[in-house]
Amino acid sequence: MENNALETAVEAQIRHQITDYCETAQVPGFVAGVHHAGEQVIVAHGTANLATGAPMLADTGFLFGSVTKVLTTTLVLQQAERGRLDLDAPVVAYLPEFALAVPGAADKILVRHLISHTNGIDADLFFPDAKGRDALKTYVAGLASGCGTLFEPGEQLSYSNGGMIVAGRLLEVVTGTPFPELLEREVYAPAGMKDSSTSAEQAILRGTAVGHFPDPETMEAKVTGMFTLPDTWGPAGGTPIGTVADLLAFGRTHLAGGVSPTGERVLSAESVALMQRVSYDMEAPNTPPMGLGWVLYPFGGTTVLAMSGASPGGVSILCVVPEYDLVFTAFGNTPGALMLQDQLLQWLLRDHLGVPIPSLITEVGQDVDLTPYVGTYRSNQLRIDVTIVDGELEERTTYEPADASQERIFTEFAGGTTSAPPQRYVAIRPGLFAPAGYPLETFDGYLRLLLVSYHDVRDGRARFRNGGGRLTRRA
Structure with missing residues (x-):
């Protein structure tokens, strides 16, 4: 890449912040990327795997974690465009076997509720262990006996792994294609995500980071004993893997009204706009409004489309700022790296873009009845x-x-x-x-x-x- 303004200003600051934080917080490795107004920079630091000493490089792969939920939502909107899904139809119209432990509760859930986190499915820690082509079918079957509801569909907002996994199974049924294959064909390929995969078996063929956890006694980072969650969690973020460049390409696709950097149309402009429109707002400072797939973070008058993703011992983030034509993405291979990602995002907004970031909380309350x-x-x-x-x-x-x-x-x-x-x-x-x-x-x-x-x-x-x-x- 030729020297440009983004590379000289942003690259230097990001590298400085990454180096300082990783050394003081014992984060083994970190990689971040920024695309802004036609220019792009990627910065990598440290070690991808302490067990092998493999370095973290600009093209090192990592687990997307829940960033995958925006990819899954993109797939759902594609099928809605093609007439195979109606967002306002009941899920059971396409997936009659879908049921929950509360009789009749699943019948009320619309397709839209799955991808707006308003479905009420109480399954956030439901981890059935299954692998292969029937993994999502196994997950949905398990909901009927093991998982109830938190609220009536559309009544509240609660981050929902279960909703996204049901959406993944729904996609399999209406397309006749296993979710991993559909993700590769309909998102990875047209978006130009050339180094992305959907399994550990694929990821092992190229350089891939693994997660780490702090040792409870020494607080030094140690390698995770688990690389991915079971295949049952694929659509919620259990298995998809890729690079910073790949997530930047996906983010740029949503910046450009659904047209990827390769020039292919991944999603219609109308669907892209729908994903960015508020679908539910709790009106609470700790819970930003939700679009479809995207969480809509307000920073003063500027909205950041965001999703972070935890994986075993790692954390990723993808942010798109349409108003300023900017995409930011990063991965760190300990859970504490989320704090560095937050620092980098705020620096990009406040110092690079000049976005005022007002104080969310200015004082503690007095005489509040507990x-x-x-x-x-x-x-x-x-x-x-x-x-x-x-x-x-x-x-x-x-x-x-x-x-x-x-x-x-x-x-x-x-x-x-x-x-x-x-x-x-x-x-x-x-x-x-x-x-x-x-x-x-x-x-x-x-x-x-x-x-x-x-x-x-x-x-x-x-x-x-x-x-x-x-x-x-x-x-």
């Missing part, structure tokens, strides 16, 4: 007990595995740690709380997801707790 939020909240295999301690809310989170297989997969995905010490929260205002001890500016960017909110107070008791965009319901 009693409506006390109680036990549950979702699939997760329990959160909320009490009042020393004038603050204290939350204790307990993982309650459904069976030994679920426990094994989740434990490996979490790096061996499935419990956390109690967390204290200070009131910002009624219904909104911040983790104690954090500077308020922490929450101005992507890390606003650390805030916790409570919703639907009835008879003096909140019905839902929202943490990280996910709802748990009062037991």
Whole structure:
């Protein structure tokens, strides 16, 4: 690449921030890319795999994690354009075997609810272990006996792995094509994602990063014992793998109204705009409005289309800023790399683009009544007990595995740690709380997801707790 303004200004700053953060926070490797106004730069640093010493390079592959959800949504919109799917039709019209543990609940879920995270499927930690062509069929079959609902479809917003996986199976049924093949044919190929794959077997043929977790005793990074989640999680982000250049190409496709850098049309301009339109807004600072696939992060008057993705010991992010013709994507191979991704995003917005980033939280609340939020909240295999301690809310989170297989997969995905010490929260205002001890500016960017909110107070008791965009319901 010839020297240009983006390369000299942005590349130097990103490299400086990556180097400093990775050395102090013990992140083995990190790779980031920016495309802005026709110019592109990719910066790689450190080690892709501490077990082998392989370096992190600009073309090193990594697990997309939940960034895949935007790719899955793109596939759904393609089939809607071709007349094979109606977004406002019930899922069971195409997938009659779709059922949940609550009789009749699945019948109310529309195709649109799957990709807008408004479906209410209580399956966020449901990890059936299956592989191959029938993996998604196995997942859907398991929902009927093991997973209920959190709310009526369209009533609330809760980040939904289950909804995206059902969408993946729906795509298989209406196209007659396995999800991995459909993703490769209809998104990877036309978008110019030439180094992307859909399995560990494919990824091993090229340089690919693996995740790491901090050792509980030494806090030094150690290699994950699990590379990917089961095939059952493919459409939600369990198995797709690619490079920074590939995600930049996909992001540029959405910048250009559905036309990829190769010149092929991946999606209509109307569908691209629909994905960026607000489909549900919780009107809570910790939960940005949701489009279709995209989370719509407000930074003052500027909207950032974003999705981050956790994988075993790693985290990716993809951000598209249509107003400024910018795409940013990154991967770090420890979970703590999300903080660096947030720092880079804010630097790009504030210093590179000149976007003012207002303070999201300016002060803590005074004399907020905490009693409506006390109680036990549950979702699939997760329990959160909320009490009042020393004038603050204290939350204790307990993982309650459904069976030994679920426990094994989740434990490996979490790096061996499935419990956390109690967390204290200070009131910002009624219904909104911040983790104690954090500077308020922490929450101005992507890390606003650390805030916790409570919703639907009835008879003096909140019905839902929202943490990280996910709802748990009062037991």
